[in-house]
Amino acid sequence: xxxxxxxxxxxxxxxxxxxxxxxxxMQVPDELNQGAAFRxxxxxxxxxxxxxxxxxxxxxxxxxxxxxxxxxxxxxxxxVNEVSLVFATITLITGSxxxxxxxxxxxxxxxxxxxxxxxxxxxxxxxxxxxxxxxPTTRARLGAVLSIFAAIDIVIxxxxxxxxxxxxxxxxLEIRGGGGMAPGMEAPLWWNFLALVMLATALxxxxxxxxxxxxxxxxxxxxxxxx
Amino acid sequence: xxxxRQSWAVASKDLRSEVRSKETVNASLSFALVILLLFSFAFxxxxxxxxxxxxxxxxxxxxxAGTLILNRSxxxxxxxxxxxxxxxxxxxxxxxxxxKCLANYALLIIVECICLPIFAVFYNVxxxxxxxxxxxxxxxxxxxITVIGTLFSAMTVNLRLRELMLPxxxxxxxxxxxxxxxxxxxxxxAGEPLGADNQIWFRLLVAFDVIFTILSLALVxxxxxx
Amino acid sequence: MPTSNYTFMFYGFLAxxxxxxxxxISIALRERKLRQELDRVKRMLEEREQETKR
Numbered sequence: 001x002x003x004x005x006x007x008x009x010x011x012x013x014x015x016x017x018x019x020x021x022x023x024x025x026m027q028v029p030d031e032l033n034q035g036a037a038f039r040x041x042x043x044x045x046x047x048x049x050x051x052x053x054x055x056x057x058x059x060x061x062x063x064x065x066x067x068x069x070x071x072x073x074x075x076x077x078x079x080v081n082e083v084s085l086v087f088a089t090i091t092l093i094t095g096s097x098x099x100x101x102x103x104x105x106x107x108x109x110x111x112x113x114x115x116x117x118x119x120x121x122x123x124x125x126x127x128x129x130x131x132x133x134x135x136p137t138t139r140a141r142l143g144a145v146l147s148i149f150a151a152i153d154i155v156i157x158x159x160x161x162x163x164x165x166x167x168x169x170x171x172x173l174e175i176r177g178g179g180g181m182a183p184g185m186e187a188p189l190w191w192n193f194l195a196l197v198m199l200a201t202a203l204x205x206x207x208x209x210x211x212x213x214x215x216x217x218x219x220x221x222x223x224x225x226x227x
Numbered sequence: 228x229x230x231x232r233q234s235w236a237v238a239s240k241d242l243r244s245e246v247r248s249k250e251t252v253n254a255s256l257s258f259a260l261v262i263l264l265l266f267s268f269a270f271x272x273x274x275x276x277x278x279x280x281x282x283x284x285x286x287x288x289x290x291x292a293g294t295l296i297l298n299r300s301x302x303x304x305x306x307x308x309x310x311x312x313x314x315x316x317x318x319x320x321x322x323x324x325x326x327k328c329l330a331n332y333a334l335l336i337i338v339e340c341i342c343l344p345i346f347a348v349f350y351n352v353x354x355x356x357x358x359x360x361x362x363x364x365x366x367x368x369x370x371x372i373t374v375i376g377t378l379f380s381a382m383t384v385n386l387r388l389r390e391l392m393l394p395x396x397x398x399x400x401x402x403x404x405x406x407x408x409x410x411x412x413x414x415x416x417a418g419e420p421l422g423a424d425n426q427i428w429f430r431l432l433v434a435f436d437v438i439f440t441i442l443s444l445a446l447v448x449x450x451x452x453x
Numbered sequence: 454m455p456t457s458n459y460t461f462m463f464y465g466f467l468a469x470x471x472x473x474x475x476x477x478i479s480i481a482l483r484e485r486k487l488r489q490e491l492d493r494v495k496r497m498l499e500e501r502e503q504e505t506k507r
Binding site for chain 1 (some may be wrong): 461465476480483484487488497501
């Protein structure tokens with residue numbers, strides 16, 4: 001049953017992405033200033049939104065674990081955070097390439113990139129912590145606490161960096177997507193978001209099962225050595 | 228005020244042991260001096276440029292030196308199962324945590340107060356007239372570092388790679404507090420008056436301190452005990 | 454500008470997809486390793502139980 005869900009989600013996601021590619025290249029015209037390259041935004045923005053959604057779902061899963069002490073919730077939290085971290089990496093890389101095209105530089109310390117990078121670092125720390133703990137219950141507990149701190153910190157970091165960069169002269173161009181897009185150009189973005197969310201869900205389901213399997217192996221091994 | 232009495236018991240224990248051995252403060256101070264020295268190679272200490280980044284330099288020194296103190300905070304309890312003894316005592320997790328925060332805070336402030344004039348001498352920065360406001364900024368910023376650092380010290384206390392994990396975990400978390408402190412310190416050291424649009428940094432520092440103190444007090448029991 | 458822009462866009466897409474593909478491959482590899490590990494541990498347990506029964 002689960003395999004069928006995973007396959008269905010992946011197939012649907014693949015179809016939407018393929019169809020979207022067609023739309024993106026054939027029907028959406030080139031943007032005025034940026035030429036063809038702006039199409040990276042169709043992966044960059046949905047990736048970012050997917051990752052943020054995932055991180056917050058992960059935080060709620062952590063809270064749920066602390067409340068219910070159900071290790072499946074912890075497996076889910078780990079899986080969601082990991083998949084979100086992958087999408088966050090994609091966001092950073094595509095953002096960097098996009099920046100290279102538009103601004104001529106691979107990196108710019110503007111509010112969004114910086115706070116997003118901080119968010120990425122926070123969750124890399126989350127996985128470092130998880131890996132350093134052997135006992136599953138402790139790992140789940142401390143991971144949950146850390147993900148709560150990280151999720152709350154993201155908001156504070158975002159606002160504070162925004163304040164900082166508006167005080168100093170920022171980079172010359174500030175990309176403001178979203179509001180300024182013509183309606184015809186915006187639709188593929190949301191379709192891509194849907195496709196990415198489905199892909200993320202499939203990956204989370206797979207990963208969650210792996211985390212549970214790893215825990216089962218650890219407990220079996222402990223049982224075996226108890227003889 | 229039982230809460231504070233218990234916390235004070237824990238804090239005074241830590242402070243007393245520190246006064247007797249002086250190991251943590253010495254290590255932290257030496258580390259701070261080394262960093263100040265290293266920074267002098269990175270930037271030309273006499274140039275005007277230093278005035279612009281003075282706030283940042285100062286708080287980087289404080290943050291790095293502070294990590295040593297914070298690391299030690301729970302690590303010192305591992306010997307002879309003292310941590311288990313503390314946890315099974317009548318003091319709740321929050322009281323132990325708050326006591327350790329107070330102790331770390333005191334030590335960190337002491338180190339910072341010693342570092343500040345040394346920094347001024349090394350980098351040829353004239354200490355501002357608004358020294359009281361600078362001190363207020365130090366108090367607020369240091370509390371943010373202390374709260375987050377002590378909680379994460381509790382979290383990482385049982386890990387093998389404790390010394391690596393603590394800095395990796397807390398520095399991204401501390402960015403808002405550090406930014407507020409850096410901004411305000413930079414302005415104060417440069418002698419500029421704090422205008423209305425800089426009040427936002429004070430508000431950020433206070434909000435950061437309040438939010439994470441409450442969050443830490445709420446979650447520290449989970450971290451320590453489970 | 455147009456041609457070099459297309460190159461960069463291609464790199465951008467490539468990068469994004471490479472990350473996803475590498476991640477999926479790493480998941481698949483982990484799956485295989487976990488299954489082997491699980492089988493091995495289960496077999497070890499069965500052998501132990503048989504020994505204690507004797």
